[in-house]
Amino acid sequence: MGTIKDKVAIIGMGCTNFGDLWKKGVPDLIIDCAYEAYEDAGVGPKDIEAVFVGNVSSSMWTGATVTEALQLDKIPATRVENNCATAAEALRVGAFSVAAGMYDTVLCVGFEKLKDYGSGALEMPGSLHPISVVGSAPASFAKSAVQYFEKYKIPFDKGKEILSKIAVKNHANGALHPKAHFRRAITLETALNAPMIAWPLGLFDCCPVTDGAACAIITSAEKARAMKKPHVLIKGLGLAVGRIDPFKGKFRSDVDITFWDETWVAAQQAYEQADVKDPRKEIGSAEVHDCFTITELIIYESLGFCPRGKGPEEVDKESFTLKGDLPVNTDGGLKSFGHPVGASGLRMVYELYNQQLGRAGERQLKNPKLGLAHSQGGTPGMFQASVTIVGPAH
Amino acid sequence: MIGICSYGAYVPLYRLAREIMVLEGKGGAGERSVAGADEDALTMAIDAILDCTKGMDRGSIEGLLNATTSSPFAEKQIAAAAAAALDFKDNIIAADIGHSLRAGLTAVKLAADTVKAGSAKKVMVTAADRRLGTPLSALESNGGDGAAALLLGDKDVIASIEGFYSFSSDFTDTWRPATDQFVHVWSDRFAVAEGYQPMMQKALAAAMKKFGVEAKDITKLVYSGPDARTHGSIATALKFDPKTQVQDPLFNMLGNTGAAFPLMLLVAALEKAKAGDSILVAAYGDGVDVMLLKVTDAIEKARDRHGVLGYLKSKKMLPSYVKYLRLRHLFFVESSRMTPITPGLAQLWRERDSMYKLHASKCKQCGWIEFPIRRICPKCYSKDDYEQVKLLDQKVKVYSFSADTIPTIPEVTDPPLGRAIIDFEGGTRMELEMTDFGNIQDLKVGQPMEMTFRRLERQGDVAAYAWKCKPVR
Numbered sequence: 116m117g118t119i120k121d122k123v124a125i126i127g128m129g130c131t132n133f134g135d136l137w138k139k140g141v142p143d144l145i146i147d148c149a150y151e152a153y154e155d156a157g158v159g160p161k162d163i164e165a166v167f168v169g170n171v172s173s174s175m176w177t178g179a180t181v182t183e184a185l186q187l188d189k190i191p192a193t194r195v196e197n198n199c200a201t202a203a204e205a206l207r208v209g210a211f212s213v214a215a216g217m218y219d220t221v222l223c224v225g226f227e228k229l230k231d232y233g234s235g236a237l238e239m240p241g242s243l244h245p246i247s248v249v250g251s252a253p254a255s256f257a258k259s260a261v262q263y264f265e266k267y268k269i270p271f272d273k274g275k276e277i278l279s280k281i282a283v284k285n286h287a288n289g290a291l292h293p294k295a296h297f298r299r300a301i302t303l304e305t306a307l308n309a310p311m312i313a314w315p316l317g318l319f320d321c322c323p324v325t326d327g328a329a330c331a332i333i334t335s336a337e338k339a340r341a342m343k344k345p346h347v348l349i350k351g352l353g354l355a356v357g358r359i360d361p362f363k364g365k366f367r368s369d370v371d372i373t374f375w376d377e378t379w380v381a382a383q384q385a386y387e388q389a390d391v392k393d394p395r396k397e398i399g400s401a402e403v404h405d406c407f408t409i410t411e412l413i414i415y416e417s418l419g420f421c422p423r424g425k426g427p428e429e430v431d432k433e434s435f436t437l438k439g440d441l442p443v444n445t446d447g448g449l450k451s452f453g454h455p456v457g458a459s460g461l462r463m464v465y466e467l468y469n470q471q472l473g474r475a476g477e478r479q480l481k482n483p484k485l486g487l488a489h490s491q492g493g494t495p496g497m498f499q500a501s502v503t504i505v506g507p508a509h
Numbered sequence: 510m511i512g513i514c515s516y517g518a519y520v521p522l523y524r525l526a527r528e529i530m531v532l533e534g535k536g537g538a539g540e541r542s543v544a545g546a547d548e549d550a551l552t553m554a555i556d557a558i559l560d561c562t563k564g565m566d567r568g569s570i571e572g573l574l575n576a577t578t579s580s581p582f583a584e585k586q587i588a589a590a591a592a593a594a595l596d597f598k599d600n601i602i603a604a605d606i607g608h609s610l611r612a613g614l615t616a617v618k619l620a621a622d623t624v625k626a627g628s629a630k631k632v633m634v635t636a637a638d639r640r641l642g643t644p645l646s647a648l649e650s651n652g653g654d655g656a657a658a659l660l661l662g663d664k665d666v667i668a669s670i671e672g673f674y675s676f677s678s679d680f681t682d683t684w685r686p687a688t689d690q691f692v693h694v695w696s697d698r699f700a701v702a703e704g705y706q707p708m709m710q711k712a713l714a715a716a717m718k719k720f721g722v723e724a725k726d727i728t729k730l731v732y733s734g735p736d737a738r739t740h741g742s743i744a745t746a747l748k749f750d751p752k753t754q755v756q757d758p759l760f761n762m763l764g765n766t767g768a769a770f771p772l773m774l775l776v777a778a779l780e781k782a783k784a785g786d787s788i789l790v791a792a793y794g795d796g797v798d799v800m801l802l803k804v805t806d807a808i809e810k811a812r813d814r815h816g817v818l819g820y821l822k823s824k825k826m827l828p829s830y831v832k833y834l835r836l837r838h839l840f841f842v843e844s845s846r847m848t849p850i851t852p853g854l855a856q857l858w859r860e861r862d863s864m865y866k867l868h869a870s871k872c873k874q875c876g877w878i879e880f881p882i883r884r885i886c887p888k889c890y891s892k893d894d895y896e897q898v899k900l901l902d903q904k905v906k907v908y909s910f911s912a913d914t915i916p917t918i919p920e921v922t923d924p925p926l927g928r929a930i931i932d933f934e935g936g937t938r939m940e941l942e943m944t945d946f947g948n949i950q951d952l953k954v955g956q957p958m959e960m961t962f963r964r965l966e967r968q969g970d971v972a973a974y975a976w977k978c979k980p981v982r
Contacts (some may be wrong), residue, residue: 217886251915254928258909308555313925314912314949342615357889366889366930368938372909417695496930 118388124339125331125505126158131297132304133327133453134231142175142184143195144328144458149185151402152222156332156504157344158397163332164218165191169225170457171198175296180223189467191218198492200354201225202329203460203501209333209350215243225462226328227455251307252314253321255494259372260409261315266373267424277316277453278408279306282450283318283438285405291477293465296325316416325453329461331468331483335491339508347471350485351504352355353384357497370496375417377412377500378491382418385502389485394419395441398504399484400470402463404491405448415443418502419487437478445478447468456492458503463488467505511624512669512802515660515811516752517561518776520763521545521552522945522982523836525827530650533885535542537650538762544639544654546836546923547944547963550577551587553656553769553972554637555594555962560634560815561658567595570660572602572632574620576612578768579639580605581964583687590974594962596899610683610733612636613657613772617800618673620661631662638767643691644839644877648683651736652692657772657817667811668779668788668802677796678919680704681774683735692767694735701739701949709734709743711961712797717789720801724748728786728804729778733793755858764820764850768794775802777817782808815982823982825947836923856971862897866924867960867976869937870895874877880937882937904934904960905978930956931978945979948954957981 129151131144139147162276166187176191180297197204202225230364264274264447283303289295301319309318359367370376382394391397401418405411415426419442421432421434429435446452446466449459458460467486469475485506492499521544529536544553554575560569575588587960588603604625606616613636620632637656642648682700685692693741694700709732723729730749734740737760744755758780766773771792792795815823827833834840850974863867863881868884873896877890880900884893912925927943942961945953958978965973 126682250913250926251926252911253915253928257911257913258930261911262909311912312914314910314926316911320673361734366938366940368932370938372930477932 119352120350120388121215121348123349124341125337126346127152127332128468130329131327132294132323133354136326145184148328149332152330152332154378161444162220163222164220166222167205168194168471169201186237197499198491200492200499200501201457217288217338223332225458227457229324230326253316256407257313257316259495277430280430281411282306285444285448285450289451292395292446297448297451301318312440322406322449322454325455326373327458328454329458329465347505350506351385351389353381355380356499359497372495377498378417381500381502385504389504398487400442400445401487403489405450460490510666510669511663512666513659514662514778515559515561516566516615516779517658517814518817519556519656522825523827524824527650529830541764542653550579550637551579552633552963555591557656557658570631570633571629574634576606576616576636587798593865611767611792611798613790614798617864621670634659636769636772638769640767653766655766656769657776667808668804671803672720672801674799676712729756729788731774731778731793736836773817780816780818867900870899871898878936895918900933905931907958908932942977946975
């Protein structure tokens with residue numbers, strides 16, 4: 116496997132407010148984030164040579180949803196889809212097109228308009244399969260919590276407390292971001308006493324259903340240097356897609372739902388490309404796919420931030436809060452910032468980009484080192500896991 | 510010797526206390542059995558067959574006659590669906606026999622005659638009903654849901670058929686129009702005085718005369734009736750001792766389970782029967798069928814069934830009458846907005862060995878077992894080189910579970926939706942729906958589960974069923 120390290124630069128980014136955006140349609144979301152990125156990068160619609168479009172379920176076909184919204188005429192437009200890793204995929208494929216020398220200025224955009232459907236939680240995609248398990252994503256991940264508590268002999272009340280602390284941390288961070296869906300800190304008691312959604316996950320263990328869009332304008336590292344604009348470089352791109360489909364009753368007796376295998380593999384790919392030997396020390400902050408609190412707990416271990424089974428200790432030590440040694444989800448994560456499925460991967464990079472360039476306001480880290488974005492689509496048993504590492508231009 | 514070779518039964522987990530089956534005041538005594546939201550005549554028949562065939566090779570059964578008045582389909586055979594799910598061979602005689610409350614005993618007669626004629630050596634008979642009366646009616650209150658299964662054959666008979674008497678009448682007291690889901694009844698002043706009492710007495714008297722037996726020769730008289738009081742009048746009139754000679758009709762704990770009722774009471778009688786007992790069985794409805802059985806020594810080999818009495822001991826009380834109405838789709842709730850699922854009958858057909866028969870693939874190269882059947886071995890990558898292995902009779906433990914409150918689509922009438930990952934003892938892991946699980950906080954990782962064939966409620970009007978798991982009862 117080769118490496119993407121230091122070949123591609125992000126020169127501009129945009130992100131809409133995330134939330135219940137009743138007054139905004141899909142084109143509005145695309146326009147709002149794209150024009151923020153144009154201004155940031157100092158480019159205009161005529162400079163965009165190609166567009167990579169990430170969306171899961173808010174558009175029918177092709178990348179024309181974006182070319183139509185932005186009136187980008189007769190340029191290459193490619194739609195990609197990789198479930199919750201969709202936006203990360205748009206950036207990944209866009210980066211390859213730049214690294215290959217095909218295009219100088221590429222727009223990578225991810226968007227999702229979920230609220231119009233009216234569902235109260237992320238639903239699992241429907242299937243033609245008669246035995247497919249129909250239900251919500253919370254119940255899919257809840258089973259990992261039940262098995263995690265069992266495996267590590269964590270009493271139920273302690274397990275709930277650990278999970279709730281993750282929600283409290285992410286809400287505290289999200290309260291500091293002006294674009295987050297929920298800008299409200301919560302107490303541990305609030306999280307613990309919330310209604311049950313899917314045993315043992317309560318309301319505050321679950322990310323919301325959110326509208327939003329985010330995008331990046333990328334170019335080659337050389338061109339970015341020549342432009343003399345502040346920018347960040349892509350250091351590593353990992354992607355691992357599993358081969359089981361639990362939606363169809365497909366599972367395997369060697370699958371352990373207390374660890375995210377695909378995330379581990381995607382992280383190893385990205386670490387190798389970025390020359391990261393000790394992620395706990397070298398990663399300055401991480402934006403991870405905390406669709407549920409139990410997901411984030413297991414992500415700590417699957418990204419190699421701590422050994423297996425040690426996530427709860429780290430939570431108790433507050434290692435991953437803004438004041439910890441490896442802050443995770445400094446912008447609030449999916450839990451507080453929101454999770455428009457096709458946009459989240461680029462929203463994460465948006466936070467890392469702002470941290471790298473010193474634009475993160477109250478959330479600004481003193482030394483952002485390398486930033487890691489992790490997206491994970493699917494359900495325990497089968498994931499599409501993506502790890503993106505970005506870092507400074509020097 | 511032709512007769513019953515094995516018996517089994519099924520009573521759903523849920524019971525409804527009759528005292529809460531009212532809008533105001535106080536309802537009747539005792540309780541009735543209530544099928545879960547995902548249960549119907551097909552699924553309950555399958556559970557009864559599972560009980561009846563415990564430890565048996567179902568592949569040797571050559572016929573399946575299924576009796577019900579509450580088939581989920583006006584057109585489509587549920588005997589064929591049950592035979593497929595239970596992995597019967599495909600060249601069997603399969604038929605549904607319905608439309609009458611005595612259809613179960615009629616099916617036994619037809620099965621016995623099939624064996625006698627040499628058309629089949631073993632024929633399974635099931636009778637299953639989900640009894641639905643109009644809300645707050647006596648029929649709703651007296652009714653019950655359940656199923657019985659009897660295996661008929663000419664070897665290893667536990668109760669031989671000594672005689673059969675049939676009497677047909679077009680007397681109408683209970684009926685259900687083809688366009689109506691509710692059973693209707695005429696005034697019981699007429700129905701009992703002109704129908705049930707004289708016909709049952711006349712038929713039983715004629716049958717005993719034909720069989721050459723008197724009341725004193727009968728160990729147990731087993732028969733159906735619309736309610737406890739009416740039922741009791743028959744034995745007295747025929748000079749049977751109600752205390753010792755009559756099978757308890759179980760009105761207080763089961764209810765009248767329709768076409769399944771006479772056979773369920775027979776199963777209850779067989780559970781207590783001893784070698785040499787004579788059992789006289791009568792079923793009423795559009796006439797009367799009567800059968801005389803003689804219990805053999807082999808009855809002792811059939812003691813490990815749940816049976817009716819065993820299943821009656823395992824129960825969960827419904828919290829309210831409204832919950833009962835909701836399970837029967839008679840109480841409507843606003844649905845959550847979810848993308849509708851398109852049912853896939855073609856796919857179900859292609860994958861029936863996995864989905865209906867619950868077969869896994871076992872790699873012939875490395876022995877890896879995978880469900881559903883997979884063409885490429887995930888371990889050694891051999892292609893199309895596997896044998897099918899059966900999962901249904903394997904022991905099952907739960908690996909993890911949850912209860913999903915989100916999908917309150919209108920068809921999921923018993924939220925929260927149970928979901929589990931289970932491990933079969935042979936080494937297969939499967940994610941699937943979990944049903945009849947009670948309180949989710951009481952479940953434990955590793956506790957034993959069992960498989961049950963249930964309706965997929967979300968599939969609308971399409972005939973979609975699948976195996977689910979439930980805690981062992």
